[in-house]
């Protein structure tokens with residue numbers, strides 16, 4: 001369906017979909033797509049998985065802050081497993097803020113990775129068993145009695161012990177490079193080597209705000225009281241303990257001592273010989289996290305797949321129901337304005353994640369995410385609640401004009417899927433179901449991957465490799481052959497409407513038949529997205545399936561160049577660009593076009609005498625003055641103006657830049673592509689190649705290209721026959737000379753011309769189609785056009801949407 005500026009919409013909403021085609025196939029700058037994809041993935045993980053909310057404050061900290069230890073930490077790592085069990089008696093701790101080893105230049109990323117319990121470094125200690133946590137005596141010395149009494153006050157023995165600890169701490173500091181402040185107020189000298197320290201730090205720690213008075217200070221004052229509640233949610237599943245608060249390093253030590261056995265912690269070993277590669281299988285550590293059925297599970301699983309179980313283990317109060325998840329709104333704007341508040345101001349249904357579309361038992365679709373947004377509605381990723389199949393559902397706007405047109409789309413897809421291509425061989429989107437939900441027609445499609453615009457975007461708008469362009473073009477031509485045989489016109493072919501079937505396969509599907517029509521019912525005159533709009537549509541003459549071939553030419557050029565070849569900012573600008581690149585359309589088209597007078601003016605007789613042209617484009621000043629509008633000057637995207645020059649001078653892929661042989665091969669391919677585009681981007685729709693003809697071109701068949709090629713059934717270059725101008729001559733009072741001029745225009749194609757006048761590079765004559773066929777076609781045009789002209793007012797409105 002038609003869009004104006006939906007690139008952003010569709011692309012952004014689809015940014016989570018990855019195209020992972022083979023880099024060698026993909027691109028002129030092969031590496032870029034991979035790297036951009038990687039970087040995208042990384043950021044995605046960083047935001048969604050690797051940086052969960054309980055780490056977010058830490059992640060916001062600017063890198064330089066890591067280089068200095070902090071006494072009053074602003075950033076907290078709230079451990080969801082309750083390893084640092086938060087009991088009332090523990091909450092006054094000023095925990096060590098963050099570990100920073102001043103002797104290393106560790107990057108922020110590396111720091112976060114190491115701190116994250118998701119990435120398990122080889123030297124990481126086994127996680128503590130939370131079940132055993134409270135059953136042990138409370139301090140590093142197993143003989144130590146409970147330091148706090150029932151009122152939460154600390155015994156004098158405990159205070160003495162603390163003072164001793166502080167003295168030991170001072171001594172250790174004198175022997176160590178690391179300042180004890182990094183560990184908090186207490187520490188044990190034996191723990192004070194760097195490796196040990198690092199290992200311990202792999203245990204998640206909980207930092208508390210300095211607003212909470214430290215238990216130390218309370219102890220020193222001898223006025224310890226029950227600490228205030230933690231600002232964090234209590235995650236521990238275990239009964240509150242009267243144990244004294246312990247810092248993580250002590251905790252580990254305590255466990256080791258209490259167990260009476262040292263934990264065997266895998267260490268990095270130098271690998272000097274083959275024998276060193278023998279795997280050492282360590283016994284499953286005792287303190288592995290458990291699942292609900294008491295099996296041990298890895299830390300990774302416990303915080304990913306089994307997160308809900310993990311939370312449940314941590315807190316018996318924890319409950320989780322999908323239905324209670326906050327619903328993320330997918331539609332913008334999201335204020336309910338129409339349809340009893342179900343729709344926004346644009347008549348789009350306001351969609352939320354976890355909404356269910358449809359009511360019938362086997363037709364309920366759970367909304368998962370948005371895939372794209374277009375003129376006609378929104379496309380969302382859904383799951384069929386019964387079959388569990390993941391699909392794409394197009395939720396059409398509730399306005400009548402969109403509904404009517406979408407019914408046409410559904411009918412055409414049904415025809416294609418059931419009658420024309422039942423075996424699913426010709427790259428048409430498959431439609432599974434359709435139903436109405438809250439006054440919105442919902443069309444259920446197979447779920448596809450990225451569209452070609454997104455693929456180019458991922459490739460940083462560099463062109464794709466010749467091989468991939470050929471693969472894609474062949475598939476699109478195959479679809480167009482079938483459409484032509486069925487006398488159907490797609491009417492909105494563009495990269496956004498060509499989707500990869502899967503992210504890792506160069507297989508395409510054509511979507512969006514919402515503007516499609518039968519060739520005998522070309523009711524609407526204002527169709528196709530502007531960049532891909534055929535000249536006959538711009539000029540306003542009858543059209544046929546050949547408008548899809550024009551769009552195909554524009555798409556193929558874009559796949560090569562990475563950006564649209566005719567990125568017109570307005571219809572006037574669009575036509576200007578086409579003419580600058582390919583030359584003028586034949587006079588009969590201009591004479592016949594309803595809109596020609598808007599953009600063109602007749603040449604004065606004295607000028608036209610020496611020129612093959614009878615018309616010229618109005619200058620931008622003339623156009624603006626006449627229509628009282630402001631047209632910006634055409635922005636030049638390519639250094640060269642003519643199509644062959646643009647293609648020939650496009651930069652080489654990096655991979656071939658230093659190899660002459662590969663450059664020669666590339667140039668041969670480019671000449672072949674130029675010739676192919678010449679036949680497809682013929683301004684004259686009657687001479688433009690059909691998909692069947694284009695399929696036989698050496699660019700597609702990979703036959704050796706000799707510099708000349710004519711499709712079977714076409715006439716060889718030569719003087720035009722009179723009926724070449726077809727029905728255009730009905731209204732054409734041109735002299736024989738005019739015809740000859742047209743003839744020159746059409747037939748003089750100087751293949752090797754490198755940027756002379758418009759005529760010398762006019763490629764409109766390459767491989768002329770069978771003339772009789774063209775003639776009949778033209779008759780068909782005129783008849784259907786004259787009968788069916790006069791679009792409904794509804795669709796007039798619809799068309800205004802685009803420009």
Ligand SMILES: Nc1ncnc2c1ncn2[C@@H]1O[C@H](COP(=O)(O)OP(=O)(O)OP(=O)(O)O)[C@@H](O)[C@H]1O
Pocket residue numbers: 001002003004006010014371372373374375376377378379392394429445446447448449450451496497499511512514
């Ligand atoms: N089956 C599908 N699988 C995955 N994504 C899809 C599917 N169908 C559509 N999309 C995405 O949704 C976007 C819009 O779809 P579509 O073109 O059908 O809507 P539209 O309203 O007709 O758009 P337009 O404005 O182009 O007419 C597409 O560009 C594509 O990115």
